[in-house]
Amino acid sequence: MSEQQKLQQAIDHVLSAVRDQGAEADVIASNNNSFSLKANKGELDEYKVTSGQVIGVRVVKDQRVATSYSESLEPASLDQMLTNALESARYAKVDEHQQISCQNSKITTDIAEIYQPDNTPVDDKIALALSLEQGVTSKPHVSSSPYNGFGETESHTLIANTKGTLCQHKERAFYCYAYTLYEQDGKQSMQGGMSYGRRFDELDGDFCINHGYELARDLLDGEPVETGSYSVIFETNALSSLFSAFSLCLSGVGAMKGINPWREKVGQQVASKQITLTDKAYIEGGMNICAFDSEGYATQDNILIQQGELNTLLHNSHTASHLKVENTASAARSAKSSLEVAARHKVIAAGSASSSEVTSGEYLELIELQGAHSGADAISGEFSFGASGFLCRDGKRVQPVRGITVAGNFYQMLNEVDALGSILKPADDRTFYAPDIRFSRLSIGGK
Amino acid sequence: MLNPVTAKAVIDHALFLGADFAELFVEHHQTGTVQLVSGEVDKVNSGIDFGIGIRLFFGHKVLYGYTNSAEEQELKRITTLLAAKDKRDQIATAGALNLNRYQDQHPCVQALSQHTHLDAKIAFLRQADAAARQEDEKISQFMGTILQREQRIEIFNSEGLHIGDTRHYTRFAGNAVAQDGNEQATGAESPGALTGWELHDKLDAKALGHEIARQALVKLNADTCPSGEMPVVIGNGFGGVIFHEACGHLLETTSVAKKASVFHDKMDQMIANPVVNAVDDGTMTNEWGSINIDDEGMETQHTQLIKDGKLTSFMVDKMGSLKTGYARTGSGRRESYKFAPTSRMRNTYIEPGNSSLDEMVAGIERGVYAKKMGGGSVSPGTGEFNFAVREAYLIENGKITKPLKTATLISTGPKVLKEISMVGTDLDLAAGMCGSVSGAVPTTVGQPALKVDNILVGGGN
Numbered sequence: 001m002s003e004q005q006k007l008q009q010a011i012d013h014v015l016s017a018v019r020d021q022g023a024e025a026d027v028i029a030s031n032n033n034s035f036s037l038k039a040n041k042g043e044l045d046e047y048k049v050t051s052g053q054v055i056g057v058r059v060v061k062d063q064r065v066a067t068s069y070s071e072s073l074e075p076a077s078l079d080q081m082l083t084n085a086l087e088s089a090r091y092a093k094v095d096e097h098q099q100i101s102c103q104n105s106k107i108t109t110d111i112a113e114i115y116q117p118d119n120t121p122v123d124d125k126i127a128l129a130l131s132l133e134q135g136v137t138s139k140p141h142v143s144s145s146p147y148n149g150f151g152e153t154e155s156h157t158l159i160a161n162t163k164g165t166l167c168q169h170k171e172r173a174f175y176c177y178a179y180t181l182y183e184q185d186g187k188q189s190m191q192g193g194m195s196y197g198r199r200f201d202e203l204d205g206d207f208c209i210n211h212g213y214e215l216a217r218d219l220l221d222g223e224p225v226e227t228g229s230y231s232v233i234f235e236t237n238a239l240s241s242l243f244s245a246f247s248l249c250l251s252g253v254g255a256m257k258g259i260n261p262w263r264e265k266v267g268q269q270v271a272s273k274q275i276t277l278t279d280k281a282y283i284e285g286g287m288n289i290c291a292f293d294s295e296g297y298a299t300q301d302n303i304l305i306q307q308g309e310l311n312t313l314l315h316n317s318h319t320a321s322h323l324k325v326e327n328t329a330s331a332a333r334s335a336k337s338s339l340e341v342a343a344r345h346k347v348i349a350a351g352s353a354s355s356s357e358v359t360s361g362e363y364l365e366l367i368e369l370q371g372a373h374s375g376a377d378a379i380s381g382e383f384s385f386g387a388s389g390f391l392c393r394d395g396k397r398v399q400p401v402r403g404i405t406v407a408g409n410f411y412q413m414l415n416e417v418d419a420l421g422s423i424l425k426p427a428d429d430r431t432f433y434a435p436d437i438r439f440s441r442l443s444i445g446g447k
Numbered sequence: 448m449l450n451p452v453t454a455k456a457v458i459d460h461a462l463f464l465g466a467d468f469a470e471l472f473v474e475h476h477q478t479g480t481v482q483l484v485s486g487e488v489d490k491v492n493s494g495i496d497f498g499i500g501i502r503l504f505f506g507h508k509v510l511y512g513y514t515n516s517a518e519e520q521e522l523k524r525i526t527t528l529l530a531a532k533d534k535r536d537q538i539a540t541a542g543a544l545n546l547n548r549y550q551d552q553h554p555c556v557q558a559l560s561q562h563t564h565l566d567a568k569i570a571f572l573r574q575a576d577a578a579a580r581q582e583d584e585k586i587s588q589f590m591g592t593i594l595q596r597e598q599r600i601e602i603f604n605s606e607g608l609h610i611g612d613t614r615h616y617t618r619f620a621g622n623a624v625a626q627d628g629n630e631q632a633t634g635a636e637s638p639g640a641l642t643g644w645e646l647h648d649k650l651d652a653k654a655l656g657h658e659i660a661r662q663a664l665v666k667l668n669a670d671t672c673p674s675g676e677m678p679v680v681i682g683n684g685f686g687g688v689i690f691h692e693a694c695g696h697l698l699e700t701t702s703v704a705k706k707a708s709v710f711h712d713k714m715d716q717m718i719a720n721p722v723v724n725a726v727d728d729g730t731m732t733n734e735w736g737s738i739n740i741d742d743e744g745m746e747t748q749h750t751q752l753i754k755d756g757k758l759t760s761f762m763v764d765k766m767g768s769l770k771t772g773y774a775r776t777g778s779g780r781r782e783s784y785k786f787a788p789t790s791r792m793r794n795t796y797i798e799p800g801n802s803s804l805d806e807m808v809a810g811i812e813r814g815v816y817a818k819k820m821g822g823g824s825v826s827p828g829t830g831e832f833n834f835a836v837r838e839a840y841l842i843e844n845g846k847i848t849k850p851l852k853t854a855t856l857i858s859t860g861p862k863v864l865k866e867i868s869m870v871g872t873d874l875d876l877a878a879g880m881c882g883s884v885s886g887a888v889p890t891t892v893g894q895p896a897l898k899v900d901n902i903l904v905g906g907g908n
Contacts, residue, residue, distance in 0.1 A: 040507075040705060049512040049528050050785065052498065069494035071515045077495070088491035091481070091565045122532065146707030146828055181707060181828040188709065190828040224903070227675045257484050258588045259624055261631060338490050371833035374822030375855045379624055380631045384672075384855035384905040386833035403831075405674065405855050405905020445674030445905040 003031050003053070004156060010055050010073040011160045017082050018162055023061040024100040025085075026161035026295065028335045030054060036151035037129035044126065046149075056335030059085040060100055064092040069336045097321040098339070104164040105296035111282070113198055114171040114289050118152070120200040125150055128205055132178040135209035139180070142213070147179040147192060152200070165296040173287065174200050178208040182216035189222070189402075191215035191368075194428045196287055215367065218390075222402030224446030225391055231363035231418060232406065232442045235389070236425045238369045240432035243346060245376035245383065246410045250304055252319030252330070252341050259379055261411060262310055266325075270310045271414035274351050277305040279314065279330070279343040287430040288344045294333040299344060302328045308415075314341040348434040351420025358419045358436050359395035364444065366406060381411035387444075405445035416440040448611075449473045449499065449517055451544050454603035457522045458541045461503050462605055464527065465535035468504035470604040471522070472742065474784040478596040479563050483572035485588065491565065498784040501525055505533040507770055511787040542607030549746055553733050555615040557643035559597040564644045568593045571619075571652045578656025579623045585667065586660050587626040594618045595644060602744040610744045616735075616889060617646040618878060621655055625663035632669070634662025635837070639878035639889070642733045662819065662838055665850045672839055672854035672906025678814035679856060679899045680807045680842065685820045685877035687796050687892035689899075690725055692823040692832040693860040694718075698727075698752055698760075699778070699790040700767025701884060702827040709830040709861055713758050719864035721756040722800055729777055729793035735878035736794040736891035743779035743788055750776045752795075756864075764790040782886025789885040796893030800870025807869045807898040809845040815904055816840040816847050817856065822879070830860035854906040863899060871895035 001009070007029040018025040031053040038046040055078070056069035066088035070081040129150040136145035152174045160166045179192035193211030195204040234242060249270075254260030262270055271277075281299035282289055293299055295317055303311045315323070316331035316339055332342035370386030377383070384407035390397035421436035454471050461469035475497050482490040499517060503510040503526070510529040514521055557564060572591040579589045594617070601611040618639030625632050636659050640646050681689055694710075702708040710718060719725075729738050729747030738747045743765050751759050763771070764779035767790045780791035808816065816839065823834025839851040858866075876893035 043506075044508050044532075046787070047508065047510045047529065047532070048787070049525065051512075051514050051525070052785070053515055056494070066491040066493075068492065071496050071498060081495070084493045087563075088493055088565070091488055091569060092491050093487040093489065126532065144706055144828075146702065146705045179828075188829045190826055257489075257590070259590075336492075336494055338492060370826075370831065370857070371822075371824055371835060371855055374824070374835040375833065375853075377633060377853060379633050380666075380852075382853050384835070384853060386831070386855060386857040386905070403857065403903060405833075405857055405903060407674065407854070407905050407907055443674055443905075443907045445903055447676065 006073055007031060007158050010078055011158060013075055013078050014055065014057055014082060015160060015162055017079065018059060021086060023059050023086065024162045025057050025059040026100050026159065028056050028157065028159050028294065028333060030155055030157040030335060032153060032155045034151065034153045036149060037126060038149040039129050039133035042134065044129065054335040057082060057085050058339060059089055060098065061086055061089045063094045063096055064089040065095060065098045066092055067338050098318040100161045100163055101317040102161060102163060102165045102296040105167055105292065107167045107292040107296065107298055109169040109291040111289055116172060116199050118172060118200060125200070128176060128203065132176060132205055132208060135205065136178050136180050136213060139213050141182050141184045142180055143183040144181050145178055146181055148177060150176045159292065159294065159296050161296065167292045167296045169290050173198060174203055176203045176205055176208055178212055180212040180216040182220055184220060187220055189216040189220040191219065196428065196430055219388055219400045219402060222388060222400035224403045225401055225444060227446050228444060229441045230444045232439045233363055233365050233436050235365065235367045236427045236434055238366050239434055239437065240427040241369055241372040242410070243432065245372050246378050248378035250314050250343065252313040252315035252323065255313055256319050256322050261379060261381065265310045266312060268310060269308050270411070271305055271308045272417035273308040274417050274420045275305055275308050275414060276349040278303050278347045278349065280345040280347050283345045283347065283433065285430055286345045293329045293331040295331040297327065297329040297331065299329050302330070314343060316341050346432050350422050350424045350435040353419040353421055355421060356395060358421045358438050359392065362393050363438060364401065365390045365392050365397065381409040383408060383410055407443040407445065413439050413442065448475055448599065448601050451603065451609060453519045455541065455544055456519055457526060458603060458605045460523050461526050461530065462539050462541050463537050464530040465533065465537060466503040466505060466530060467539055468605055470502045470602065472500040472784050473601040474498055475599045476596065476783065477559055479559050480592060480594045481565055481568050482590065482592040483569065483576060484590050486573065486576050488569055496783060500784040501529065502787055503529055508533065509766060509787055513784050539605065541605040544603060544609040545607050547608060547610040549739060552730060552739055553641045553737055555643040556645045558615055559595045567644065567647065571647055574652035575621055575656035578653040579660040582657055582660035583664055585625045585627050585664060586623050588624040589621065591619070591621040604744065608744045610740055612739050614641060614738065615643045617642055617644055619650060619655065621659045623659045623663045625667050627667050630667055632663050632666035634659040637878060639735045640733050641735055641737050665838065666852060669850040669852050672815065672851040672904065674904060674906045676901050676903050678811045679902050679904060680804070680814070680816045681820065681897055681899060682818040683871065683873045683894055683896045684875035685892060686817065686896065687877065687894035688820050688823055688834050688879070689863065690797050690894060691792065691795055691892045692825040692834055693858065693863045694725065695792045695795050696825050697827050697830060697860050698762055700761050700763045700771050700773065701789040703761050704767050704770035707828045710758060716758055717756045718758045718861065719753055719756040720867050722870050723753055723756050723864060723867055724798040725753040725796070726750065726798060727752055727762055727792055727795045731794050734794050734876065734891055735889050736792065738793060741777045741779045742781045745775055745777040745779065747777040747793065762790045762792060764788055780885060780888045782888055786885040789883070791883060791885060791888055792881060792890045794876065794891035794893070796874065796876060797870060797895065797897065799872050799874045799895045802869040802871050804871060804896050807871065807896065808842055808847055811842045812844060814842040815851065816842050832860060833857045851906065854904050856902050856904060858902050863902060866900045866902060867897050868900050869898040871897060
């Protein structure tokens with residue numbers, strides 16, 4: 001029996017048992033295979049092959065909801081999973097808004113680019129892994145490449161429910177990365193580069209090597225700038241991590257719970273008029289493409305902020321019903337989690353300012369934010385991170401900068417935009433796209 | 448969980464393929480979570496993970512794979528796949544498997560697999576919720592979660608090791624939001640222990656609710672934290688995250704072996720101010736970061752990392768030992784069967800000194816008292832670290848004066864260890880989750896209050 005047939009059989013078993021219990025449910029089942037390599041001192045240091053599966057049920061009984069999962073697809077394990085979910089649901093609040101609502105959805109992600117055949121010999125992948133380390137360590141002043149590797153993943157996901165929905169999605173992805181530890185005159189600097197792709201030959205090992213090396217070299221002599229207020233342009237990956245830290249403000253789930261600071265701001269100005277932010281279901285080369293959300297609804301483009309005005313939050317059927325708004329098909333749930341919401345590809349539309357306009361005068365180009373997971377308060381908007389980058393004048397880097405902090409209020413910062421560049425740039429992971437955005441004033445802690 | 452005959456057959460197969468060492472890590476992991484939002488039960492989740500990780504050594508190369516199947520055929524298939532590129536004539540022979548026994552140092556009474564105790568957990572959360580809201584009408588939201596899990600593991604290896612353990616974890620996490628007009632602030636507490644639901648006997652739901660609300664309220668309308676280099680007094684308990692980030696990760700052989708730690712060649716050298724003594728201890732009864740055995744099957748131990756400022760030990764796993772020559776310290780840990788183990792921290796703390804908080808504050812003309820810390824991160828190669836301050840106060844002319852908004856502290860490990868000039872007497876520990884190459888593992892951080900003479904504070908201006 002194929003892996004797909006095993007998943008399908010497990011889903012049928014669970015949904016049949018759910019119906020026997022007079023309940024409703026949706027089920028997410030997936031299997032994942034992965035292969036990854038790391039190199040150290042010219043040899044493979046780690047060689048990892050994995051194969052995993054999981055099934056998760058979200059059950060609704062008497063308007064009460066609970067979830068449970070199992071990594072075993074054996075009938076006894078599936079029965080135990082369902083028993084646990086039904087038992088748990090007895091304790092949950094009565095919630096008329098959380099239902100199994102997606103009817104007879106039969107969507108299969110039919111986008112060839114995200115699941116392409118791969119016949120690359122293993123030896124080629126090993127060669128890439130070794131070349132990443134070798135490429136870094138062969139350069140001057142490099143003491144090591146402490147983190148490097150190649151990896152690939154293949155996943156197959158099925159979503160089904162008691163309302164006749166059955167959606168399927170397959171994808172394959174590749175990645176590689178290399179970090180440079182640069183040492184000279186008793187100083188160290190470490191930076192890296194990453195590359196993602198849907199095919200092995202899309203990976204850009206040279207970029208990983210050279211990007212990390214050049215940044216580490218250029219930042220080696222970095223010093224703090226004077227404490228004060230500075231104009232700031234975040235490199236796209238840094239801007240992506242900043243938006244991720246404050247994703248609560250776009251969450252319908254957060255609004256429902258009363259913790260989203262923008263919960264009553266739909267229709268109001270929340271950002272500079274220069275900002276238009278769209279959640280795109282499909283973008284060429286995007287790494288989070290799926291034709292349906294985690295409830296089975298067809299994904300769609302959602303304009304979240306239009307010229308600074310909050311147009312909608314991200315919603316699933318639960319939050320949409322609770323808040324009496326349109327569902328944006330943004331349901332996000334893994335087999336192991338409860339129903340949440342998430343964007344697929346966040347795209348900040350390019351502006352009209354030329355590169356020279358965006359980079360005129362003095363500003364800080366921040367390449368890296370440290371502690372973005374811990375230094376942000378998504379409710380108050382306050383943030384404070386370690387940072388490194390360059391002090392720039394008129395588009396030219398004039399001084400490497402390390403050992404500084406950048407602090408501000410994210411929600412205030414969005415209203416203080418000096419200029420938006422006209423070229424859209426992807427973050428390395430290709431789920432976030434933005435032009436250069438010059439923020440007028442952020443607090444920098446330095447010397 | 449896995450028939451020893453099957454385990455032996457797979458290990459023999461791995462050695463037949465030429466491996467120097469083979470290991471099976473079998474895991475059955477049950478979880479149960481209940482969450483309260485707005486006074487109502489918002490989520491009740493449960494699940495069971497089961498899988499087997501296979502680790503092979505060929506010299507210093509680690510081959511790792513996992514599967515959800517306990518079938519001998521599938522385990523051998525994964526093993527063959529792993530060894531495909533390194534296959535050679537057999538050079539090692541597996542020892543007979545002997546079941547190792549040891550004394551359980553972390554007893555559990557109310558295990559998740561015996562009873563979920565959902566009624567009691569919900570009642571506990573409601574108590575905390577009520578206490579938080581009672582603190583002030585400005586408390587606009589409270590969210591509380593109780594997570595309980597039970598991880599059963601079994602380890603077999605080609606040296607004849609057969610050993611098992613069951614780890615019971617219980618943790619409460621509460622967050623409150625205070626609102627005053629457009630201003631909002633949050634408070635949080637998340638105590639946990641390596642124990643069952645009997646943890647609730649040691650926790651006071653009302654006190655937790657009050658404390659979480661207090662933290663949120665004190666930050667409402669607080670002044671902006673100043674920026675720049677200044678002296679900082681870091682509070683006890685979770686303040687220990689400074690040592691975890693500034694030094695702990697740099698003493699794991701995961702980075703030491705690659706010379707990706709600034710301390711890799713500093714053994715027996717002074718790396719900290721002489722007032723600093725630091726420990727990583729897996730033996731503390733029922734402590735969140737404790738273990739009976741590590742995830743390579745070695746009994747855990749108390750490891751003195753720094754004594755009077757001098758580096759005395761790294762944290763060493765099996766492969767780290769092979770690469771560096773240092774003896775293993777029972778520090779091989781992993782999140783689950785999906786990860787190969789690496790050297791990781793357990794309960795890591797700075798030992799008490801002899802200064803009082805008042806003495807530390809008294810000598811500061813202008814600085815910050817960082818009473819509650821948040822998370823942080825470190826770049827081991829450079830030692831650059833950061834961590835968040837969740838509750839801070841201004842120190843002016845030797846006195847703690849007014850509350851401040853949140854801030855970040857940044858420095859490098861080698862620098863900050865030498866800037867610690869005073870260590871307090873009030874050692875306390877706090878539970879956290881630490882993420883690294885072998886996944887997220889429960890770790891405890893801890894310290895008495897301590898004074899850092901000079902560190903960069905990132906606030907506003």
